[in-house]
Amino acid sequence: MPLRVIEIIAPSEDKDEICKTLDEHRPDEGYVFWISSNEEEHSLTFKVVMDVKESENVLDRLESFFTWKDKYRIVVFPVEATIPRLKEIEEEPPAEDNQKNNQKKIQNRLSREELYTDVLDTCVLSRSYILLIIFSSIVAVIGLLKNNVAIIIGAMVLAPLLAPNVGLSLATTLGDNDLAKTSSKTLVVGILLAFAITFATGVFTGVDINENSSELISRASTDFSDIILAMVSGAAGIISFTLGVPTSLVGVMVALSLLPPLSACGLFLGAGHTSHAMGAATLFFANIICLNLSGVISFLLMGVQPLTWWKREEAKASSIKIIAIWGALLAILSALLYFGLVK
Structure with a gap:
């Protein structure tokens, strides 16, 4: 470390x-x-x-x-x-008399304050974030229309929508309302701006669905493997983040793609392909749900919690409620997929 x-x-x-x-x-x-x-x-x-x-x-x-x-x-x-x-400190099991008094826990991760600062730096709605959303949306649109995997991966790596979701998960774990509001605002603005850009592109350029549109069509449907991938990738991303291993996040950005399905939804809807647009929207919201659910659970498993005991109790209660909400949404989505009510 x-x-x-x-x-x-x-x-x-x-x-x-x-x-x-x-x-x-x-x-x-x-x-x-x-x-x-x-x-x-x-x-x-x-x-x-x-x-x-x-x-x-x-x-x-x-x-x-x-x-x-x-x-x-x-x-x-x-x-x-x-x-x-x-010198490395060798951990010895505490004596029985001292077990109750020994409250120190070794956290094999970054400190709470470092995690908070890293998240806050990327969750603030700024001119740089707006530009990143615009540029990454353009990259995603070009990649999808040209059916070019390399260009689409470029949009995935930029991943402007990933940080606000991580901020929401951390805010839930810490019971931090200010961070939750900041992350939510940034996420909503990012989603609306990216959708507006891709929708306008779909209106003015149209979308031809043919054998050369495999990358675009693949974002128009969701199955259970996508849900499993999103859950596992989200958990891996949070663990990599808490360990301070930024290189591992690149793989997570590619595996857990948020912008390409959102861009596909905008393109399809702008071009009048409503059914395909609904399928892409389903994949996007499935990734959002899984990322936040796995994010909160992963932060809790990594021992991230507030400093004071009363704040811990408050954060614990809010975390349980949020996990229940995300879990219920995931259950509803899974049921709709199982019965074929959504793509």
Whole structure:
């Protein structure tokens, strides 16, 4: 796992208490730290080097310590390497007397704050996001009309609709209403804009359905293998994201395609092929449902939860409700597919 540096800027009068806190837990978590003074600002800077899997434990402890402080700042930096190397900490089962008191859990993933920051950066509705939607929609349209797999994959890799869905899943797990609103707004705008572009293209250019339209026609139907693929790909994507392995996400973007079926729906509907448009819409919404369902479950399995116990209870209740809603939608969709009521 990678390394992290946690930088703490705190008032000078808190030096002894912070040092005591860091010293007490250093043997368990194997980190090193040092202190530098900022004399002009009457503050101190603490720098802690540790394995990323320990960062959430330390960040939670520090955040609890600084809850009632006015002047502090905690910043997290990625680290390529450190010399000498940090020693690996061997986990030993706690004694029976200490089992109840030992609440520390090793999280083999990025910390909650890093996950939140990474998601928020890609979920904000911005000019860059709008441009990405426009360009990726154009790429998808060209690929579908030319029946060119390589071009379609290019639109898949851009994957502008993936991040807001991941943001929705994380917001559900953390019980964060602000993140949920931001992600929902970005997702809805992205869907409407992509659909408008592809619908207009279908109206003005038309769509010829023939033997050279296999890529387009393949997006006009859904079967149970598509649902299984979407569930597995969504879970794999969330796990890759929590582990900080961006290269693995490229494969997930290709496997779990959101933009091509949405683009196919717009093209078909604009050209007057209503039946095919409904089939493409079914595939798109099936992918959305499966991505969010598997996303919430995967975040929960990876131990992502709020810091405070009351927020955890609130997030747990909301997660159960959301899982039930997505699960019910998936059950309805599966029933419609089974009885042949949708393509």
